[in-house]
């Protein structure tokens with residue numbers, strides 16, 4: 023029977039790259055793709071050091087693999103995953119393992135876990151982050167599924183994952199769809215941080231007339247300190263790039279209408295279902311949606327003008343202010359996403375360990391950032407920490423930068439430049455740190471018009487008033 027350590031279905035860029043990454047780490051690998059060219063091109067990579075086989079035939083593919091078989095699917099989320107599963111099922115045997123490495127919706131994974139576990143197949147949903155380069159040279163991987171079966175996958179995944187101080191950016195996260203859920207929230211945080219960066223770029227450019235080179239330098243310098251992160255790093259690189267045709271900065275020639283595949287929206291949708299407030303992520307999704315109404319925006323821009331201005335600040339002072347505010351916002355965004363994971367873990371019985379999540383997000387993934395080390399330490403100090411905002415060490419940094427955050431939000435309001443994620447992130451913070459909220463009035467209103475009853479602060483029980 024077969025001797026190949028690992029099989030990949032779907033030899034697009036991600037699948038191919040991850041498989042080559044495994045081959046570089048001395049695992050023998052087989053790939054299946056209906057496209058004969060892709061299968062052949064994978065096999066061309068085989069040599070004395072790399073044991074690689076490509077095929078277009080499902081039965082042959084299964085026979086190539088060592089038992090219990092470890093197979094990963096890297097095909098588009100949705101129906102393609104189900105059809106690949108159905109095409110392989112007749113050849114699989116009890117104990118075989120299937121790992122869906124795409125951005126699948128977590129409820130789909132729950133269904134597949136049930137269906138396949140009933141047939142004796144161990145099914146995993148695993149988020150993979152880091153794009154094409156990550157897959158080739160070290161992604162962050164977020165697997166969830168049957169813990170016993172993970173031992174078969176562990177050596178391969180730990181070998182190919184990104185490493186931070188020698189520690190691999192992969193770990194078994196939890197049961198059923200835990201891996202897809204963690205990846206979904208990863209993407210929600212990704213949306214919010216990207217929007218935060220975009221707002222910073224916008225206000226510095228439109229509000230303070232920063233030149234392209236100055237903007238680029240701002241992000242480059244931020245990437246050296248406490249804001250060090252992949253998204254800040256690539257922003258600096260993007261801002262430097264000239265267009266080959268016009269010689270202008272490429273970014274200024276790109277349409278301002280956003281596209282998305284939907285994982286950010288799923289994060290917000292499910293956050294609402296489980297009552298986990300993540301307004302910064304919600305707003306980031308909203309802002310991509312608003313960007314789509316270009317014609318209406320052009321029309322409204324002529325109807326509503328605003329000539330307000332904020333106080334005059336030197337470029338140096340603005341940069342310093344925004345640097346502090348950015349740190350504040352960044353931490354508060356992660357705090358929301360990670361609190362969602364804590365709530366989801368209870369709701370769905372995932373058994374997540376947030377210290378481990380912070381650990382595997384430190385490298386390889388799109389939201390990797392220096393500050394993740396502090397988050398890891400916060401969860402190490404207190405496994406039950408409900409929200410990063412309650413960690414004493416992080417609180418020191420937030421308190422230090424709180425004033426800058428308020429100043430920056432005021433600047434956006436005065437200048438009439440949308441800084442929605444900055445604004446809502448500060449509101450989340452202010453609500454979270456409010457001992458009292460005006461929800462007493464909302465409770466009274468509900469009771470007034472709908473007899474929905476209310477609770478009192480001075481007596482036990484449920485009350486209704488004839489208002």
Ligand code: 6PG
Pocket residue numbers: 125150151152153209212281282283284285286387388
């Ligand atoms: C990653 C990315 C990856 C992908 C997103 C883009 O972690 O490597 O998040 O999963 O680039 O799906 O998402 P949108 O198309 O929704 O922006």
